[in-house]
Amino acid sequence: MPLSTQPETGDDQYILVANLDNVRNLSNILKAIHFKDHATCFATKNGIKVTVENAKSMQANAFIQAGIFQEYTIKEDSVVFRINLTVLLDCLTIFGTNALPASSTALRMCYKGYGHPVTLFLEEGGVVTVCKIHTQEPEDTLDFDFCSTNVINKIILQSEGLREAFAELDMTSEVLQITMSPDKPYFRLSTFGDSGSAHLDYPKDSDLMEAFHCSQTQTNRYKLSLLKPSTKALALSCKVSIRTDNRGFLSLQYMIRNEDGQICFVEYYCCPDENIDEREP
CATH class of the missing domain: 3.70.10.10 (Proliferating Cell Nuclear Antigen)
Structure with missing residues (x-):
């Protein structure tokens, strides 16, 4: 049964839940900013922004709108955490990257809040894999004041x-x-x-x-x-x-x-x- 249609069990404990029927819609975007190991994630009701920086001279932002997800629930005005982007991408592509669209990997991403890991439930062909990725203290990101x-x-x-x-x-x-x-x-x-x-x-x-x-x-x-x-x-x-x-x-x-x-x-x-x-x- 696809993750997005499974009964919600224990979702009350999470402040952020996001479901995707096709994980490549997320992994491909994150690959486009993957030039450093770590990224800062900012989640609001509008979606998730993932930020990567280099040498205080360059910043990349990936914007994944809430409407991209089949389900998107956030219980706070904003949720911020730092994560190892390399590890996150390894987990998102755990079933491989060359699967046919007919056998796409479904994702359920959950986060309890400060100090907790991001939990990924990935399902393909009836096989479910659970990954937990430690989060870190978010660092201040550069403000390029580009208006x-x-x-x-x-x-x-x-x-x-x-x-x-x-x-x-x-x-x-x-x-x-x-x-x-x-x-x-x-x-x-x-x-x-x-x-x-x-x-x-x-x-x-x-x-x-x-x-x-x-x-x-x-x-x-x-x-x-x-x-x-x-x-x-x-x-x-x-x-x-x-x-x-x-x-x-x-x-x-x-x-x-x-x-x-x-x-x-x-x-x-x-x-x-x-x-x-x-x-x-």
């Missing part, structure tokens, strides 16, 4: 265009330079690697461009080592929103459609490596 009122430039691209770009970029470069402008070159990606400088331009009327809102010319550099993990989300996504604010901070928001056709979002924030005052020719 829409300070956004200078924003474009929305079909992801295939950016995937092709990352495949062509010179990864021996330490930085990726991004130019966004209301005038030519409009949107330019530049690298400075062993084989010299390389530029890739996107006209604002490109078939790949879904929206173009640039108010002033900005050129900023970002460490490629910080941006590389975001290619995991890029590989899964269908669209990507690229925004920069008045400080040159970068937001990459990926729209990902899961196996059931539902939409989730993964967002990466990255601070600039250095500011470029002069425009590249």
Whole structure:
């Protein structure tokens, strides 16, 4: 009997219960931000946000809306805990990752509260596995203070265009330079690697461009080592929103459609490596 249809036994003891008929709808999203072992989970009535950070310079957030789950119950305004993301993904894929949709793994995730483990009940083909993962004291996460009122430039691209770009970029470069402008070159990606400088331009009327809102010319550099993990989300996504604010901070928001056709979002924030005052020719 699927976990989502089993009688609720002892659920009163949990402050968070979430059911999924297909665990891959969760594991695939979490893989898109899995570049460090630990993550901080924030649960509210709207769903769960999972945050991973690196070097105080980059942050990734996966947003799993409550509507993605077949059942989602939370008894407090907010629930926060830190968890080993590597272990969580190992548990979520305990039945393997290549199962056919007809034999998808069902998940029931339960959490009693501070100091307690997260308990996972995974069922496939009548076999139920129970995993308990210790939680840790949540750490303060970075506040990039990235608000829409300070956004200078924003474009929305079909992801295939950016995937092709990352495949062509010179990864021996330490930085990726991004130019966004209301005038030519409009949107330019530049690298400075062993084989010299390389530029890739996107006209604002490109078939790949879904929206173009640039108010002033900005050129900023970002460490490629910080941006590389975001290619995991890029590989899964269908669209990507690229925004920069008045400080040159970068937001990459990926729209990902899961196996059931539902939409989730993964967002990466990255601070600039250095500011470029002069425009590249």
